[in-house]
Amino acid sequence: MRAPSLIFGTGNQTLLSNGGLAIIGPDQIPSGRSKKACEAAIEAVKKGLTVIVTGHLKMAKDLVTVAQEHSGRVIWVLHDGSLRQRLKKSNRQALSGGQMVLITAQSPAAPQKTGDRGFVGSLATALADELLYVDGSKNSKDQFRTASAALRYAQSADPTLRSNVCRLLVGRKVSPTIEQLRELAAES
Template sequence: MTVTAHLLTPDTQAILLLTGSLGQVRGRDVQPLSASEYHQVAQILHRHQLRPADLLEGSGLSCLRDAEPLQFDSDRIARLLSRGAALGLIIETWTNRGLWVISRSDPQYPQRLRLRLGKSAPPILYGVGNQKLLDTGGLAIVGSREIDDAAVAFTRTLATRCARDAVQVVSGGARGVDSEAMMTALEAGGTAIGVLAESLVKAAVAGKYRSALRAGQITLITAYDPEAGFSVGNAMGRNKQIYALSDYALVVSASLEQGGTWSGAVENLAQQWVPLFVRATQPMLPGNQRLIERGGTAFTDLILASGTSIRLWLEQQIESHLEPITNKQLQSNDEPDQQTKPNNKESDLFLVIWPYLEEALQIERTDRELAAHFAIELTQVRAWLQRAIEDRMVKKLSKPVRYVAVHRTAQATMLPLFP
């Protein structure tokens, strides 16, 4: 059987084989690895300086089998990797519908997810639309499915102002606040990211998104099977992705201590991914009031009525939240739990330095060459390199030891869909 070649990196091919359902029926076929199971595999690969693509070769799979025991049947990995024919068919189907697939090992994978969610970052993202929007950030606007006229008016006004002030809207695409925010922003000429909990395949051909997709105004993504229907678990799981892709978040309406909006907001307050703002209008919703009491910042109608730039207002507010957000211990998606980032200013500075380091590492360099290039201490360069290696942003080469940016070496190539 001949399988059409598609634009997949070798790493993405391997990760998709391990974690994707590929249209197979749950309960009848070999079960894909869960996120936690894949993380076990990724830890072992990382410790042995292997990449997911190495599993497509016999030597990589043998190394994995010889490593410390996994908490599940290792033969399952071989069976999952043997699904090349199924992968070829389903990728061709998705491609014909305009879908694309990226993995945590791809340079296109959003850095916000990688840095904020660490090992919880989805191994695979399925999407349609403008990939460049994934690293744009913006304001997450979230809320209940059932909302009154006042909440609708607030949401539409806020989303319109976001579009005017070039603040991207990030939401979940569900009925109610999510859909109102996204569609209003698009109609006003803005951009949006929709993190879906159900059927990306259906959303990709929905008439309401058609013009925005053609104009590059929207990206729709999901971490779940693109053809999967709605489930409460998927809806709850995608909440953290909405927050992690944003720069700040605003809750329009939340039920008190129940529902996805409440749980997502509380998790964000605990994890401090982004500053949380909460609509504070009278009469105050009990859920909104409690979120403010737990650390959310009140956002009133007066802010919208004042004519102040939403972007400027948010940036002014974020200064008071900067310390707890940037000092969070960030974990790489593929490293052991105990390998956490230092909770100090040096960790923050890395995010500022990284663009310059990445530019310097477009060619292979030693650590001493980098120290000389930046005129700084060798120990500081080595600390930054270690951080970049742990986050899979830099690759360490040997004989002799030197370093190069992964973005340069991990370009997608046209490959057959099974070895």
């Protein structure tokens, strides 16, 4: 994957070099898994990790809110250039307090529908030390396909920037290591 020629953003850019836990997933997340993802974000904040979220989805908004409630640091990787939409009061306070950074590869002046969604996952993965892929499937038998998707996300970034740990949140089962994900992907 090619790095963008320019990254636009606002906030504390030093957060970009700290690593952290990236929590990503598809558009449709069952509410129970979204709650578990929020619990993972709280644990990351307690460990002093930065929480990295992607897109404008409800889960991303919930993760940002939870991290802010626990005085955590947040990197929000956006798929479009609409930085202003995310600037509600709590986000403005986090930005001014050095607790948040919003970044995007798309110019804020570009049309909103031209964002690159594929780049979002790769950038979040590159910034993270750990990756939590939240499965959006309501069918637990889809675990193998989900493992393959998580592995693709984990391996999408430059090898020197790749996440050290990739976990998969599928219902109640959590795969703690990328090696286990490779085994699951090989079986599918």
